[in-house]
Structures are given as C-alpha cells and as structure tokens.
Amino acid sequence: MGDVAVIHAVTGAESATLVLRFADVGIATYASLRVVGDPSRTVTWVLDEEALRAALDELTGALPDPIDEETRRDALERAITTGAFASPATEFTIAATLGTHLIAPEAWGLIHDSRSGSATPRAVLFVSPSTRLARVPWGLVAMPGDDSRRLIELVDVLMAAPPNIVHSPRQPAGWGGRRTEPPLLVLDPRVPGQRPDSPLGSVLGRPSSDTPLARHFGELMQARRVLPDVAAPVDLFRRADADRAWLKNLLAQAPSRLLYVGHATAADGDIGHADRAALHLADERPLTASDLMVQKLPFPPRVGLLACASGGDYRFDEATGLVAAMILGGAELVTATLWSLPTAAGFRLFAPITDADPMAEAILAVDRAHEAGDAGRAVNDWQREQMRRWREGDLAASPLYWAALATFAVDGAR
Structure with missing residues (x-):
C-alpha cells in the first residue's frame, strides 16, 4: 500500500502515523x-500458524454469523449467550489471545512508543x-x-x-466543499416481497x-x-420508493455524506468475487458492488454502511467490494461493519437485558461521528466509550456492535 492512502499535510501538532500490514503467502x-516517514522504525515478523488458526477459530465462534449448518437464529443465540463476546471476562480472553498471536512484542513496543502522551491527536x-x-476487530485486541x-x-x-483501489483513477468528493450540504439518509428500505419478520x-x-x-x-431535520x-422523520424509514433510480437521483444532488442502514449480502468468500457483495434497496434485484462501479455512481466524501458485513472487502484477494465501490465513487472515508449486526429484536431475544437497543446506539454514533472534523477518530472515541461501559459490566454495550465497526480512509482522511 502506498503512503498516498494515509498521509496528509504534516503540522507541528501532527501525531505519528503507523501502518500495520499482513500478507498470506502460501x-x-x-x-x-x-x-510513516521513518523507515528505520520498522518491525517484521511471521505469525505462528497453529496459534493463528486457533485464535481465528475462537473469533469465528464469537461472531453472530452462521457456522456450518447453523441457522441465523442459532448463530445469534450462540454469539449472545455463549460466545466469547457474551461477557467481559470471555471477551478479554479472546482480546488477549489475538493481541498475543497477531502482534509481535517488538511491534507492541513500537506502538506504545508512538503515543503522544496526553497530547492530542493520538x-x-x-x-x-x-x-x-479480514474480520479481526483490531481495536479491541489487548497488549x-x-x-x-x-x-x-x-x-x-x-x-x-x-492498494488496488487507492491507486485506481478516482475523483474524491472532498469533505471541505461538501460539509454544509444535506446528508443522504437511506434507512431500512422496504425490499419488495419481504415481510417485516423475513430474512x-x-x-x-x-x-x-x-x-x-x-x-x-x-x-437533525x-x-x-x-x-x-x-415532512416528518418517520417518513425516512422503510421507504418503498428507495430503489436504485431513487438513489442515483439523490446522489446526483451532491450530498455531504451518506448513511445506509439496511440489508447487505456479503459475497461468498469461497467463490472469490468481492464485487458480488450487494446492498438491498426497494428493488427486486440487489445493487452489487459491481453495479456501483460499472455505473460510476458519485458518492459523497463520507459514507456509513450499517449493513451485514459491509466492510468485508479484505476477505478477497482482489478487494473490490462495497467499500471499494464507495471509494472509487469519491468517498474518502467509509465506516462499515466486519460482521452482521444483530437487530435490536434479535439481541433482546437472547440477551439478559430487554430494554437495550445497541443497534440504534451504533447508528446514532456513526451518524454523529460523520459530522465531526475527523470522522474516523470520532468513531474511535465512541468505541472507547463503549469499551469502558462494557468493562464496567454494562452488557448493553456489547462488542458485537462497537467492535464490528471499521473505518476505511484514504487521501489523509482521519
């Protein structure tokens, strides 16, 4: 990956930028x-294969995505009641396992030394x-x-x-020139022929x-x-007219940002085509990443994709999924999810608390963060706040939500 993806103008108050890269070779x-900017401060290592496989198996068992013959309901019950993210104690165990086996001690030392003390930014x-x-929740791994x-x-x-996306021809929309424009909100569009309780x-x-x-x-209105x-905020939800033509028309009005909350179909990792990942609008046929790239839809500088595994681009050798489509269309910062987020109803079905709505909290957090000067940092701030709540025993602050968020950034966006 070239540094063009991460660097921007450096000021006296600028903090360090580090790049952690992994590659599967055989x-x-x-x-x-x-x-970045100091090649003498570089650490390399090889992951222990047996330990890595065990850690990833443990992570897979923690996530609310079906394994083998599980139904989606089975996967939800496992993740919420017995998986590693079901309690602070078991979550810390997997966080420590990931931290030990994914990041070498020398690398942890370099990260620790890069801190700017009490100064900001981090x-x-x-x-x-x-x-x-690709599905590792990097923020929660423990030193x-x-x-x-x-x-x-x-x-x-x-x-x-x-890197294949960073170096492709793009026309970034630019937050500075768009920030005062209206945001585009696509909230739970009504998929034709689907009952409210259907998949x-x-x-x-x-x-x-x-x-x-x-x-x-x-x-906000x-x-x-x-x-x-x-006319009213309730009219933003469950729209039956929110099809691809509707989306194209609204994107042409140059919104400041896009927030999509709804269904996405993750591309099958066994098939190997990231561009088959798709958003489900009020259309009979889902809108794939390939469709978005072929149509060259213009996306705003910031995009929030709160949908099933919308941030799964890295699961493929050629990462041309939904995040890539947004960046190629002009986005500089995309917050997406690494796995499927349980709905509020699904969470309450198995969680020991019945009045929590962590899904709504995650949506609100991303929407507010994307109005901030540095949207990615603002998402991180919310994740740290949720982590503190979780460690203090607040089960409503489940890592099934906050740890799933990943913010992709290019062109110096933070």
Missing part, C-alpha cells in the same frame, strides 16, 4: 509495522489485513502484560483502503416517531436540510 502469514494506526484476518490495554486505547485505529425484512422494526432514531433524525426531503 500457508504462512507475514506481518510488518512501520512508522497517533493513527492504519491496518491492512490479509484475507485470513500482552499486566497493563492489558487495548490497541484502540493506545492509538486511533483505521483501516487502510486496499430481508425490517432491520429497525416498525417506524415510530417515539424511537431514539426518529427523535435523532427529527433534531430541524438543524439542516436532509435528503430525501420529507
């Missing part, structure tokens, strides 16, 4: 960590994982030793965009003006114009 996985770590490590701090407590953690049914439940999401977007232009 049966081995190689890693390197370097400080150093930024860009991660470029291999296909095997070995008595301190046991998490990676996200030492640095801000962002994902480097895939492609409602993600957010029955629209109501009393929900935290409706109140939030109502406040009072402060500024949004797209689509609606």
Whole structure:
C-alpha cells in the first residue's frame, strides 16, 4: 500500500502515523509495522500458524454469523449467550489471545512508543489485513502484560483502503466543499416481497416517531436540510420508493455524506468475487458492488454502511467490494461493519437485558461521528466509550456492535 492512502499535510501538532500490514503467502502469514516517514522504525515478523488458526477459530465462534449448518437464529443465540463476546471476562480472553498471536512484542513496543502522551491527536494506526484476518476487530485486541490495554486505547485505529483501489483513477468528493450540504439518509428500505419478520425484512422494526432514531433524525431535520426531503422523520424509514433510480437521483444532488442502514449480502468468500457483495434497496434485484462501479455512481466524501458485513472487502484477494465501490465513487472515508449486526429484536431475544437497543446506539454514533472534523477518530472515541461501559459490566454495550465497526480512509482522511 502506498503512503498516498494515509498521509496528509504534516503540522507541528501532527501525531505519528503507523501502518500495520499482513500478507498470506502460501500457508504462512507475514506481518510488518512501520512508522510513516521513518523507515528505520520498522518491525517484521511471521505469525505462528497453529496459534493463528486457533485464535481465528475462537473469533469465528464469537461472531453472530452462521457456522456450518447453523441457522441465523442459532448463530445469534450462540454469539449472545455463549460466545466469547457474551461477557467481559470471555471477551478479554479472546482480546488477549489475538493481541498475543497477531502482534509481535517488538511491534507492541513500537506502538506504545508512538503515543503522544496526553497530547492530542493520538497517533493513527492504519491496518491492512490479509484475507485470513479480514474480520479481526483490531481495536479491541489487548497488549500482552499486566497493563492489558487495548490497541484502540493506545492509538486511533483505521483501516487502510486496499492498494488496488487507492491507486485506481478516482475523483474524491472532498469533505471541505461538501460539509454544509444535506446528508443522504437511506434507512431500512422496504425490499419488495419481504415481510417485516423475513430474512430481508425490517432491520429497525416498525417506524415510530417515539424511537431514539426518529427523535435523532427529527433534531437533525430541524438543524439542516436532509435528503430525501420529507415532512416528518418517520417518513425516512422503510421507504418503498428507495430503489436504485431513487438513489442515483439523490446522489446526483451532491450530498455531504451518506448513511445506509439496511440489508447487505456479503459475497461468498469461497467463490472469490468481492464485487458480488450487494446492498438491498426497494428493488427486486440487489445493487452489487459491481453495479456501483460499472455505473460510476458519485458518492459523497463520507459514507456509513450499517449493513451485514459491509466492510468485508479484505476477505478477497482482489478487494473490490462495497467499500471499494464507495471509494472509487469519491468517498474518502467509509465506516462499515466486519460482521452482521444483530437487530435490536434479535439481541433482546437472547440477551439478559430487554430494554437495550445497541443497534440504534451504533447508528446514532456513526451518524454523529460523520459530522465531526475527523470522522474516523470520532468513531474511535465512541468505541472507547463503549469499551469502558462494557468493562464496567454494562452488557448493553456489547462488542458485537462497537467492535464490528471499521473505518476505511484514504487521501489523509482521519
């Protein structure tokens, strides 16, 4: 990956930028960590294959995606009740395992030394994982030793965009020139022929003006114009007209940012075609990453994709998934998810608490963060806040949500 993906103008207050890169070569996985602008500060290592395989198997068992013959309901129950992310104690165990087996002690030392003390901003770590490590939640991995701090407590953690995308012809939209334009909100579009409780049914439940999401977007509408232009915030949800033509028309109005909350179909890793990943709009046929790239749809500088494994580009040798399509279309920063997020109804079905809505909290966090000066750092701030709640025993702050968020950035975006 060229440094064009991560560097920007350096000022006296600028913090360090590090790049953590992994590569699968045959049966081995190689890693390197370097400080941008200081090639003498570089560490390389090879991951232990047996330990890596065990750690990744443990991670797979923690996630709410079906394994083998599991149904989606089975996977939800496992992840919420018995998986490694079911309690703070078991979550810390897997965090420590990942931290020990993925990052060498010398690399941890380099990360620790890059901290700027109490000064801000924090150093930024860009991660470029291999296909095997595409679903690792890098922020929560724990540093070995008595301190046991998490990676996200030492640095801000962002994902480097895939190099084949960074070096492709692009026309970045630019946040500076767009920030005052209305945001485009695509919230739980109604997929034709799907009942609300079907696999492609409602993600957010029955629209109501009393929900935290409706109140939030109502406040946003009072402060500024949004797209689509609606009379009431409840009209933003479950739209039956939100098809690809509708989306194309609204993108042509040059919004400041895009927030998509809904269904996505992850490309099958066994097939090897990342561009088959797709968003489900109010269309009979899903809108694939390939469709987005072929049509050259213009995307705003910031995109939030709160959809099933929308950030799965790195699972493929040629990472041309949904994140890539957004960046090729002009986005400079994309916050996506590494795995499927349980709906609020699904979480409450198995969680020991019944009044929590961590899905809504994640949506609100991304929407607010993408209004900040450095949106990726703002997402990290929310993740650190959730981590503190979780470690204090608040089970509503489940890592199934906050750890799933990954922000991809190019062209110096933070």
